[in-house]
Amino acid sequence: MLRAFRILAASSLVMCGLAVATQPLAIPAQDAAAGGLSSDGIMRDLLTANIPRDLRTFGLSRTDLLDYYARRNYQPLFYQDFNWRADTVDALKIMQSSGDHGLKPANYWALGMDDLSQSYDLTSIARRDLVLTAATLRYASDIYNGRYPQSLKKQPSELLLEFDEGTGLDAFLKSLASKKKEYVALQGYLSRIRTVSAKGPSQIDAGPLLKRGVTHPTVAQLRQHLAASGDYSSTAAVADPAFFDDGLFEAVKTYQRRNGLAVDGIIGSNTKKRMNTSPTERLGVVLANLERLRWEEPLTTPRHVRVNIPNFTLVARDGDQDVLNMPVVVGRDTRQTPVLSDRITSLKFSPDWTVPRSIMEKDYLESIQADPAYAIIQGFEVYYGGQIVNPYRVNWYDENISSKVTLRKPPSTRGPLGAVRFSLTNDQAIYLHDTPSRDLFSRNNRAHSSGCVRVSQPTALAEYMLKDTVWDSSRIRQAMNAGQIEVARPARSVQVFLSYMTAFVGEDGRLQLANDIYGLDKDLITRLL
Numbered sequence: 001m002l003r004a005f006r007i008l009a010a011s012s013l014v015m016c017g018l019a020v021a022t023q024p025l026a027i028p029a030q031d032a033a034a035g036g037l038s039s040d041g042i043m044r045d046l047l048t049a050n051i052p053r054d055l056r057t058f059g060l061s062r063t064d065l066l067d068y069y070a071r072r073n074y075q076p077l078f079y080q081d082f083n084w085r086a087d088t089v090d091a092l093k094i095m096q097s098s099g100d101h102g103l104k105p106a107n108y109w110a111l112g113m114d115d116l117s118q119s120y121d122l123t124s125i126a127r128r129d130l131v132l133t134a135a136t137l138r139y140a141s142d143i144y145n146g147r148y149p150q151s152l153k154k155q156p157s158e159l160l161l162e163f164d165e166g167t168g169l170d171a172f173l174k175s176l177a178s179k180k181k182e183y184v185a186l187q188g189y190l191s192r193i194r195t196v197s198a199k200g201p202s203q204i205d206a207g208p209l210l211k212r213g214v215t216h217p218t219v220a221q222l223r224q225h226l227a228a229s230g231d232y233s234s235t236a237a238v239a240d241p242a243f244f245d246d247g248l249f250e251a252v253k254t255y256q257r258r259n260g261l262a263v264d265g266i267i268g269s270n271t272k273k274r275m276n277t278s279p280t281e282r283l284g285v286v287l288a289n290l291e292r293l294r295w296e297e298p299l300t301t302p303r304h305v306r307v308n309i310p311n312f313t314l315v316a317r318d319g320d321q322d323v324l325n326m327p328v329v330v331g332r333d334t335r336q337t338p339v340l341s342d343r344i345t346s347l348k349f350s351p352d353w354t355v356p357r358s359i360m361e362k363d364y365l366e367s368i369q370a371d372p373a374y375a376i377i378q379g380f381e382v383y384y385g386g387q388i389v390n391p392y393r394v395n396w397y398d399e400n401i402s403s404k405v406t407l408r409k410p411p412s413t414r415g416p417l418g419a420v421r422f423s424l425t426n427d428q429a430i431y432l433h434d435t436p437s438r439d440l441f442s443r444n445n446r447a448h449s450s451g452c453v454r455v456s457q458p459t460a461l462a463e464y465m466l467k468d469t470v471w472d473s474s475r476i477r478q479a480m481n482a483g484q485i486e487v488a489r490p491a492r493s494v495q496v497f498l499s500y501m502t503a504f505v506g507e508d509g510r511l512q513l514a515n516d517i518y519g520l521d522k523d524l525i526t527r528l529l
Contacts, residue, residue, distance in 0.1 A: 042126045043074040057110045057131075058138040060156065065134060068157035076129040077136070077160075084116045088132070090170035095139045101177060102190060102287040102528065103142055108135045136160060136173070144176040146294035148527055150339075153297060181320050182306070183293045185505035186286060193286050193511070202228065203276050210267035212249045219244045222252075222267060225275055230510060231255040258506070260311060260514035262444050274513070284525030285513065289503045291528060296497055297341035303467075304495040305344070307432075307453050309337050310502050311514040312446040314432075314455060316464045322507075324464055329435065329446045329454035336518050337451050339500045342424040343493040344432070347462055349479035349486045351421040355380070355407040356429045359450055364407065369396045380407045411485045419480035420458050422465065424496060432496070434458035434480075447517050453498070465490050 047066045069075075078085050095108040110131055119125050141156040163172045178184075202225050207218040220241040226232035232251035249265045256263045259274050267275075302319045309330045316324035331337035355364065367374045372391035375382055382391045383406040394405060413419045418434025428451075435454040440446055455461055462476050468491045479486045502521055506512045516522075 041074075042122050043069055043076065043130070046123075046126050046130060047074075058107070058134045060134050060138055064137060064156050065130065067155070068133065068137060068160055071157065071161055076125065076133075078129045078132045079125050083118060085169070087168045087170050088116060090168065091136065091173060094170045094173045095135060098139065098143070100190065101143060101187060102290040103147060107142070107147075108139045110135065133160075136169075140173060140176055143173070143294070146291050148291065148524065149295050178293055178296070178298070180293060180296070180299050181317075182499075182501065182504055183290065185509075186290055186293070186503065189505050189511055190286055190290070193283050204267070204272055210244055212244050212246065212265060214244045215240065215242050216244075217242055219248070222275075223248060226251045226255060229255065231258070258510060258512045260502075260512070280529065281525070284529050285503045285521060286511075287528040288521050288524045289501050291524060292339065292500055295339070296499065297495075299495065301492065301495045303464075303492075304497065305432075305461075306497045306499055307337075308499055308501045308504065308514065309339070310500060310517045311504075311512075314453070314461075316461065324457065324460055326455060326457045326460070327441045327446065328456060329437075329440045329449050331449050331451040332447045333518060335450045337449070337453060337498060338426075338428060338430060340426055340428075340430070340498050342426050342430075342496045342498070344422050344465060344490065344496055345425060345493050346423045346490075347465060347488045348421045348423060349476075349488070350411045350413050350419060350482050350484055351415065351417045351433070352411045352485060353409040353416050355409075356450075357402050360405075360407055361402050363450075365396070365402060372396065375407065379409055381410060382406075383408060411483060413481055413483055418454075418458060420462055422455075422461065430498070432461075445517075462488075465494060467491070 047062065047069055078088055092113065096105045098105050098108060112128070113131055113135065115128065119128075137156040137160055140159045141152070141154075144154065144159055145152050159176070163169060202221055204221045204225060205218050207216055208214065210216065210219055210222060222244075223232060223238070223241055226248070231254045232248065234247055238245070252267060252271070253263050253265045255261075255275075256265075256271060259271075261271055261274060303317065305314060305316045307314045307328060307330070312328055312330060314324070314326050314328045315322050364374075364378070364380075368391065372394065375391040380391075381388050382394060383389070384394055384404060395401065398404065409415050414436050416435070418436055420434050422432035424431045430452055432453045432455055437454070438456075440448050440454070441456040459473075459477065459480065462471075462480070463473055466476065466488055469488070471488050476488075479488070500518070500520060502514045502516050504512055504514075
């Protein structure tokens with residue numbers, strides 16, 4: 001393309017009368033001095049001297065654009081062989097269909113972007129190429145990293161540099177969207193949610209507690225609402241729509257189950273509040289969950305595990321096939337389980353437990369300061385300077401004592417981590433593990449841990465992880481009951497997604513909602529709507 005730019009420079013001297021002047025609003029107008037720029041340096045000069053630090057139209061920094069063009073020797077992306085590339089319009093269509101992913105098409109558009117007329121004005125070509133490329137970089141990052149990511153998986157320039165000219169630019173941009181089962185299903189549901197949002201289900205007026213056997217005008221409203229949501233259907237004629245009958249009772253339980261509510265068949269304040277959620281808020285929840293799924297690392301292994309934190313569930317998959325599905329316990333609100341993408345690299349049977357510094361400070365230090373015997377009673381080994389010491393010989397009131405002392409529980413099948421720990425690679429001391437506190441799995445609200453994920457079926461999960469290894473069921477169970485540490489590794493590391501999905505599509509193709517236990521939806525929804 002650089003050669004084409006030089007040839008074009010010579011051609012423009014002959015055909016300067018055909019030059020077309022355009023001034024896209026995203027790039028500031030240039031003064032007369034621009035006419036003196038050399039053909040080789042026009043793009044470089046525009047990037048380094050004349051454009052603002054932040055292209056407000058697309059929210060990109062000059063660094064993003066400069067890095068991209070510098071790594072391709074300042075060659076235009078869209079202008080090739082004396083004309084705009086053949087797939088320019090198709091690429092623009094992909095960006096303008098971003099609403100299908102819950103993004104805003106306006107974020108990838110500037111006045112004049114559709115002006116693809118020929119030009120022999122090198123500065124005009126460079127400016128227009130810059131606008132088109134800026135929009136493309138922004139879209140590529142948003143669809144791959146997310147619009148408001150916690151951190152970038154890849155820099156915008158790095159993403160676009162992966163484009164191979166052998167494929168269409170539109171196909172490349174399309175390929176950047178997540179292929180995960182959850183994302184595809186939720187994206188497919190988005191158009192339906194928008195249709196429902198335009199009409200809105202019927203609201204349920206204030207009134208008494210609604211339960212089986214009650215007759216009240218709001219029962220008829222409830223019946224209409226559940227019919228609109230697909231939770232209620234009746235082939236038989238209803239004698240009195242205002243009477244809360246058995247069929248309506250079962251429909252209410254179905255609705256509650258789908259929406260992460262206590263399943264009791266009663267319309268109390270929580271269920272009525274959920275039913276009266278505004279259509280815009282409901283749409284916002286879907287958009288927020290699509291965005292959080294974009295934050296995740298791409299799926300690279302067919303066998304993977306997903307924990308849905310607010311739904312308190314874990315699913316283990318082989319491809320798109322669910323192999324395991326189980327309840328889990330996650331972090332309480334003050335010690336939240338983080339949203340992250342990771343890998344399970346090993347299993348530790350009959351694990352020991354080294355108490356994280358933060359947990360020692362919050363849960364144990366005060367009691368040990370009051371009586372060092374507390375450490376012994378709780379079964380801790382106390383390490384100071386790498387050696388086991390008598391807790392009475394430690395100055396527990398040293399202000400830096402938590403960085404000098406380590407508390408450890410020796411290997412056990414009944415310790416805090418139960419009979420097996422599933423080790424991850426993150427630096428936050430977050431992992432999956434068994435637990436002796438089995439009663440928590442029967443509760444509706446299972447946010448009770450200090451951040452790690454407690455699994456209800458540790459043996460089955462271990463068998464899943466160690467498939468195609470020498471570890472059969474018998475050996476796994478023996479190691480879980482041995483009382484001494486033994487480490488096993490999967491044949492290949494297994495991806496793990498600790499996700500926060502307050503809206504997802506169930507196996508029946510219907511939208512399911514979970515309570516926003518950490519209050520993460522509101523701010524994100526505000527930014528996306």
